[in-house]
Amino acid sequence: MAKMTDVEALADRLHSAAIHLLRQVRVQDAGAGLAPARLSALSVLVFGGAMSLNELARAEQVRPPTMSRIVDALEAAGLARRTANQQDRRAVVIQATEKGAAILWQGRKRRVKFLARHLSRLSDAERKQIENAVKAIQKVMAK
Amino acid sequence: MAKMTDVEALADRLHSAAIHLLRQVRVQDAGAGLAPARLSALSVLVFGGAMSLNELARAEQVRPPTMSRIVDALEAAGLARRTANQQDRRAVVIQATEKGAAILWQGRKRRVKFLARHLSRLSDAERKQIENAVKAIQKVMAK
DNA sequence: TGATATAGTTAGCAAAGCTAATTAAACCGC
DNA sequence: GCGGTTTAATTAGCTTTGCTAACTATATCA
Numbered sequence A, B: 001m002a003k004m005t006d007v008e009a010l011a012d013r014l015h016s017a018a019i020h021l022l023r024q025v026r027v028q029d030a031g032a033g034l035a036p037a038r039l040s041a042l043s044v045l046v047f048g049g050a051m052s053l054n055e056l057a058r059a060e061q062v063r064p065p066t067m068s069r070i071v072d073a074l075e076a077a078g079l080a081r082r083t084a085n086q087q088d089r090r091a092v093v094i095q096a097t098e099k100g101a102a103i104l105w106q107g108r109k110r111r112v113k114f115l116a117r118h119l120s121r122l123s124d125a126e127r128k129q130i131e132n133a134v135k136a137i138q139k140v141m142a143k
Numbered sequence C: 001t002g003a004t005a006t007a008g009t010t011a012g013c014a015a016a017g018c019t020a021a022t023t024a025a026a027c028c029g030c
Numbered sequence D: 001g002c003g004g005t006t007t008a009a010t011t012a013g014c015t016t017t018g019c020t021a022a023c024t025a026t027a028t029c030a
Helices: A006-032 A036-048 A053-059 A064-076 A098-119 A124-141 B006-032 B036-048 B053-059 B064-076 B098-119 B124-141
Strands: A080-084 A092-096 B080-084 B092-096
Touching: A006 A036, A006 A098, A006 B006, A006 B098, A006 B124, A036 A053, A036 A064, A036 A092, A036 A098, A053 A064, A053 A092, A064 A080, A092 A098, A098 B006, A098 B124, A124 B006, A124 B098, A124 B124, B006 B036, B006 B098, B036 B053, B036 B064, B036 B092, B036 B098, B053 B064, B053 B092, B064 B080, B092 B098
Parallel strands: none
Antiparallel strands: A080 A092, B080 B092
């Protein structure tokens, strides 16, 4: 690649590593029987608690109509529930059901165990490096 | 989260960091005017050189019919070319055009510069940690 | 040569993204 | 407190990207 600074070369490799990592992890999600966008939205609901459609759409970096349809599907599958917001009757309150939370925990466990199985082949020192790198990335990519 | 080992906790945070990183980077790709799967396939062609449809599909972890349609779109946009394989006349040879390579380099540059801008706010030591982490991840996720 | 395997495409479906337009409620200025 | 504007969500309709099943054409092999 023509004339890249060191930082750019690092950025390039970090990007590539993130892509490959997520590709492999995504294979695990097939077992959940829930399409990726739905699983991801459900995850936000389970970990973030009840929220409005706009909030959920923003959290998932998706437009409201897209999220509206995803919530339709989650509701149809009995994994989430829309209720009225009494303070603002234009808005809806979306929350995960018990069943939704249960399904999500299973999927998350599968994914994390898959990754952990790989990471366990590394040395403690290497894992420590990854931990520090994750911290640095979170710091710098936040907002 | 109920009873997670240290390695699992690290896996969880690594997973989350990768998702957030790629989400932000993907925003940059909007500027390429090329849908994500097309951009990604084109990238494989530019960096991996000419290959068959099956090889390209495998590289992108996608089924042949899906890739066939993506290549249709790349051809229609003048970014890739199908030619006959003389040794095996069932197969096609797919390669990026000059225009395809040029577009890809632009997009890649934009993406890498975006990431590099963020990474440049870190210390040398932190970047070194990320570099080591990337190496460890590549080692362990390869294959 | 005839059966089988392989490369690619076509057809048709589902999921997930978008914008534009619509409906209903809330808010605000006077 | 009424009229205009803003905001929350949905509906409609398009595109892209994924899949499987079925088909065509070529290659391979017994």
